[in-house]
Amino acid sequence: xxxxxxxxxxxxxxxxxxxxxxxxxxxxxxxxxxxxxxxxxxxxxxxxxxxxxxxxxxxxxxxxxxxxxxxxxxxxxxxxxxxxxxxxxxxxxxxxxxxxxxxxxxxxxxxxxxxxxxxxxxxxxxxxxxxxxxxxxxxxxxxxxxxxxxxxxxxxxxxxxxxxxxxxxxxxxxxxxxxxxxxxxxxxxxxxxxxxxxxxxxxxxxxxxxxxxxxxxxxxxxxxxxxxxxxxxxxxxxxxxxxxxxxxxxxxxxxxxxxxxxxxxxxxxxxxxxxxxxxxxxxxxxxxxxxxxxxxxxxxxxxxxxxxxxxxxxxxxxxxxxxxxxxxxxxxxxxxxxxxxxxxxxxxxxxxxxxxxxxxxxxxxxxxxxxxxxxxxxxxxxxxxxxxxxxxxxxxxxxxxxxxxxxxxxxxxxxxxxxxxxxxxxxxxxxxxxxxxxxxxxxxxxxxxxxxxxxxxxx
Amino acid sequence: xxxxxxxxxxxxxxxxxxxxxxxxxxxxxxxxxxxxxxxxxxxxxxxxxxxxxxxxxxxxxxxxxxxxxxxxxxxxxxxxxxxxxxxxxxxxxxxxxxxxxxxxxxxxxxxxxxxxxxxxxxxxxxxxxxxxxxxxxxxxxxxxxxxxxxxxxxxxxxxxxxxxxxxxxxxxxxxxxxxxxxxxxxxxxxxxxxxxxxxxxxxxxxxxxxxxxxxxxxxxxxxxxxxxxxxxxxxxxxxxxxxxxx
Numbered sequence: 271x272x273x274x275x276x277x278x279x280x281x282x283x284x285x286x287x288x289x290x291x292x293x294x295x296x297x298x299x300x301x302x303x304x305x306x307x308x309x310x311x312x313x314x315x316x317x318x319x320x321x322x323x324x325x326x327x328x329x330x331x332x333x334x335x336x337x338x339x340x341x342x343x344x345x346x347x348x349x350x351x352x353x354x355x356x357x358x359x360x361x362x363x364x365x366x367x368x369x370x371x372x373x374x375x376x377x378x379x380x381x382x383x384x385x386x387x388x389x390x391x392x393x394x395x396x397x398x399x400x401x402x403x404x405x406x407x408x409x410x411x412x413x414x415x416x417x418x419x420x421x422x423x424x425x426x427x428x429x430x431x432x433x434x435x436x437x438x439x440x441x442x443x444x445x446x447x448x449x450x451x452x453x454x455x456x457x458x459x460x461x462x463x464x465x466x467x468x469x470x471x472x473x474x475x476x477x478x479x480x481x482x483x484x485x486x487x488x489x490x491x492x493x494x495x496x497x498x499x500x501x502x503x504x505x506x507x508x509x510x511x512x513x514x515x516x517x518x519x520x521x522x523x524x525x526x527x528x529x530x531x532x533x534x535x536x537x538x539x540x541x542x543x544x545x546x547x548x549x550x551x552x553x554x555x556x557x558x559x560x561x562x563x564x565x566x567x568x569x570x571x572x573x574x575x576x577x578x579x580x581x582x583x584x585x586x587x588x589x590x591x592x593x594x595x596x597x598x599x600x601x602x603x604x605x606x607x608x609x610x611x612x613x614x615x616x617x618x619x620x621x622x623x624x625x626x627x628x629x630x631x632x633x634x635x636x637x638x639x640x641x642x643x644x645x646x647x648x649x650x651x652x653x654x655x656x657x658x659x660x661x662x663x664x665x666x667x668x669x670x671x672x673x674x675x676x677x678x679x680x681x682x683x684x685x686x687x688x689x690x691x692x693x694x695x696x697x698x699x700x701x702x703x704x705x706x707x708x709x710x711x712x713x714x715x716x717x718x719x720x721x722x723x724x725x726x727x728x729x
Numbered sequence: 730x731x732x733x734x735x736x737x738x739x740x741x742x743x744x745x746x747x748x749x750x751x752x753x754x755x756x757x758x759x760x761x762x763x764x765x766x767x768x769x770x771x772x773x774x775x776x777x778x779x780x781x782x783x784x785x786x787x788x789x790x791x792x793x794x795x796x797x798x799x800x801x802x803x804x805x806x807x808x809x810x811x812x813x814x815x816x817x818x819x820x821x822x823x824x825x826x827x828x829x830x831x832x833x834x835x836x837x838x839x840x841x842x843x844x845x846x847x848x849x850x851x852x853x854x855x856x857x858x859x860x861x862x863x864x865x866x867x868x869x870x871x872x873x874x875x876x877x878x879x880x881x882x883x884x885x886x887x888x889x890x891x892x893x894x895x896x897x898x899x900x901x902x903x904x905x906x907x908x909x910x911x912x913x914x915x916x917x918x919x920x921x922x923x924x925x926x927x928x929x930x931x932x933x934x935x936x937x938x939x940x941x942x943x944x945x946x947x948x949x950x951x952x953x954x955x956x957x958x959x960x961x962x963x964x965x966x967x968x969x970x971x972x973x974x975x
Contacts, residue, residue: 277915298901315878585907589922590916621779621912623909623912624912625777626905628905630866631866631873647777648779648782651778651779668783668786673769673786681741701914704921705917706921706952707952708952709743715741716764717741719748719749720748721766724752
């Protein structure tokens with residue numbers, strides 16, 4: 271089966287223009303909240319500079335910080351696991367559960383586990399996973415992947431959530447009152463929290479100096495899961511390291527403001543050691559990150575703290591939806607991370623952008639996202655992940671534009687065609703013409719005009 | 730001061746009036762300006778599509794055409810950004826670097842080099858300014874809404890010198906129009922939707938004209954406006970500054 275590319279999925283998303291408007295306005299509203307909150311901090315741009323610099327230092331010394339983190343975590347009584355890839359990560363989680371005879375697990379939001387497709391893997395092996403983040407739970411009930419890293423069900427209208435909850439949680443049919451739906455989810459999840467013996471969480475920051483991890487949520491669901499379970503498994507990409515605890519004073523100020531415009535997440539929980547008689551496991555996952563670290567032009571993408579600001583500001587994301595990126599992480603950041611995982615499968619993503627640059631401007635760690643999109647395009651073309659038709663077209667264009675006489679000839683031909691045979695251009699094979707008129711044809715090109723009107727200047 | 734006029738290929742072919750306005754504007758300011766007639770294209774269409782390695786011919790042609798000038802001025806933010814960031818020539822690396830640094834987008838040339846503070850033109854119309862991204866975010870022609878930094882606008886500063894012009898404030902001051910080079914056909918649905926939304930923002934504020942520093946964005950929006958049979962017209966900022974007969 272052919273995997274639909276971004277443009278094809280965006281076409282489908284745009285069949286319902288009112289829905290596109292709704293999606294665009296919902297996310298734009300979050301971008302505005304981010305602006306308001308960021309603009310209230312006079313030192314905002316300095317915070318971004320500092321965060322970016324700390325991450326540069328971290329990435330340059332990742333090896334040392336990881337070992338320092340491991341050493342301190344082990345001293346705290348944490349059990350550390352290293353996973354080279356998604357498969358190894360999933361197998362570790364499964365083994366830990368199997369050893370304890372656990373077949374039901376509660377999970378708070380972790381984009382890493384989405385990247386590793388952990389839920390599918392565990393379910394295939396007979397483990398039931400319940401996502402406890404409300405948005406994640408909603409997409410889980412809908413059997414869909416999240417469409418946004420911070421707001422997993424942002425593509426769903428409340429009426430659709432009402433329908434889902436009616437079907438799965440028995441709420442009254444036709445009721446889409448957010449208060450009522452949230453309460454229903456709370457009751458349903460409370461039972462899950464109380465009965466699960468294993469809790470899996472993501473990690474926002476891992477502090478090398480102390481061996482502790484920090485998890486940020488608004489719902490407190492990570493804490494609820496971890497505090498009630500016998501075994502807490504925390505999964506993190508190796509780039510989540512920060513050197514010192516004091517650096518949190520920068521990252522925690524940036525994270526929630528960039529994500530939703532809140533000054534800070536409701537819960538910023540520090541986990542340093544297991545409670546008596548319980549276990550805390552941390553899985554450090556590579557899954558392509560060291561490869562990206564080795565690609566100098568794309569290394570900065572590993573600075574990402576997963577705030578989602580680049581998605582909210584992206585005019586393309588807002589009008590194509592998160593699922594159009596067919597990757598766990600959507601939007602501009604997803605488009606520069608995904609080709610590292612699989613160039614062939616994600617060759618379309620760096621082209622799903624106008625290179626407007628808004629993403630780089632909102633990024634709290636100053637990743638040069640739009641420049642990396644440009645650079646990925648060059649890499650993907652060179653590696654051969656582009657259609658033959660495009661290669662031929664580009665070669666023809668390059669030849670024409672490299673020769674002043676060919677260029678003048680082609681320009682004249684184009685204008686003549688438009689003038690005398692517009693049907694050659696104004697048809698359904700011309701994507702420009704489908705919803706846009708062609709420019710009117712002038713009497714002459716500027717070059718031709720100049721020749722006549724500025725004779726003396728001719729060089 | 731010897732200035733070369735650098736005219737984007739699609740402006741040369743489809744919007745000669747924009748090139749003429751730029752030329753006249755500079756001439757009327759007493760600048761010694763000429764147009765190297767063997768110029769073609771900056772190479773951006775290939776580069777942004779991932780084929781920068783095929784832009785070598787355009788690069789050496791650009792270096793050949795534009796050496797020996799104090800400044801190179803173009804009525805486009807996008808093409809100038811491409812030259813500034815990507816022009817290189819393996820045979821003449823220093824010369825290419827020098828040329829790239831001397832290449833200016835028209836409005837920033839007027840504000841930063843000529844330090845223009847008066848204009849004779851008059852444009853008694855309600856106008857919306859489209860901030861083309863490459864000019865704004867790339868060349869920093871105007872402050873960007875994402876940043877916590879003081880407001881400024883080089884094109885805005887110039888438009889404010891024009892008599893009787895009424896500039897409107899848009900709801901989304903600097904959102905992309907969706908042109909994006911080959912993006913406009915490769916991602917047709919999103920491109921058009923972005924363009925429609927941009928155009929609607931201007932329409933909501935009852936503008937008669939949409940102006941900007943890049944004809945490519947304006948061409949895209951013009952295509953949408955004309956398809957909608959909208960009375961709103963597009964006009965390049967050079968035409969307003971030069972004093973168009975509107």
